[in-house]
Structure formats: C-alpha cells, structure tokens
Amino acid sequence: TRKKILARLGKWSTQLHLNRRVFVLHGRAGMGKSSIVHALLRDLSPYYITTSFFFNRGIEECVDPYRLAPTLATQLAHANEELHSLVANAVRKHFG
Known part of the structure; x- marks a missing residue:
C-alpha cells in the first residue's frame, strides 16, 4: 500500500550512510508512483535538499x-x- 511504501522510503532516506543512495520505484502506469515520490519529497524538503526526475514515455x-x-x-x-x-x-x- 501507499503508506507502507512511504514508510519504507522514509526509512531508506534516514539510512543513506549505508551506501544505498538510489531507490528505484517502479511499476505500471497509474499505480501512484509519482504521488508517492512527491509526498516523500514534501516530507523530506525541510531537512534535505531534494531533487526528482520522472521518466515518462x-x-x-x-x-x-x-x-x-x-x-x-x-x-x-x-x-x-x-x-x-x-x-x-x-x-x-x-x-x-
């Protein structure tokens, strides 16, 4: 679910010292990947410099x-x- 994925991404974002610097979120079109990433970036932006790029066919x-x-x-x-x-x-x- 979206909440589980956001929790997993939130945990990943606090453990960047473990050399896991890239998180690839993939799935079919319309599954909410962009919404999840935008929510994560919104949550992280007060603490980190954030960037994003979305590949879209x-x-x-x-x-x-x-x-x-x-x-x-x-x-x-x-x-x-x-x-x-x-x-x-x-x-x-x-x-x-």
Whole structure:
C-alpha cells in the first residue's frame, strides 16, 4: 500500500550512510508512483535538499536519459546558493 511504501522510503532516506543512495520505484502506469515520490519529497524538503526526475514515455523530454543530469543539476543549483556556485563553475568549465 501507499503508506507502507512511504514508510519504507522514509526509512531508506534516514539510512543513506549505508551506501544505498538510489531507490528505484517502479511499476505500471497509474499505480501512484509519482504521488508517492512527491509526498516523500514534501516530507523530506525541510531537512534535505531534494531533487526528482520522472521518466515518462508519454512526454518526449522525459524519455531522454541525457536530460537526467542537467535536470538534477539545475534543481540543486536552485535549491542552494553554494551548490549554485559549484554547478555554475562546472558548466563554465565544461561548456565554456
């Protein structure tokens, strides 16, 4: 159920020191995966910098795996001033 999955994700989010840094939530379309992740991010955002990316076959820009890193970098840059500087410097260094 949704509550069980949220509880499992909440537990995972507090045990990142155990080198389990990625949690893949998968399932059929319409099962509520996006709602679960949005609820988790809402709960974590007061304590952590959070980002998300949703692969969606129905939306062209959400299918391209090459958009993942730039999307997350942009979200991190907007979330934190120090990260903004780091991301901006990396972009300047690698892309001029």
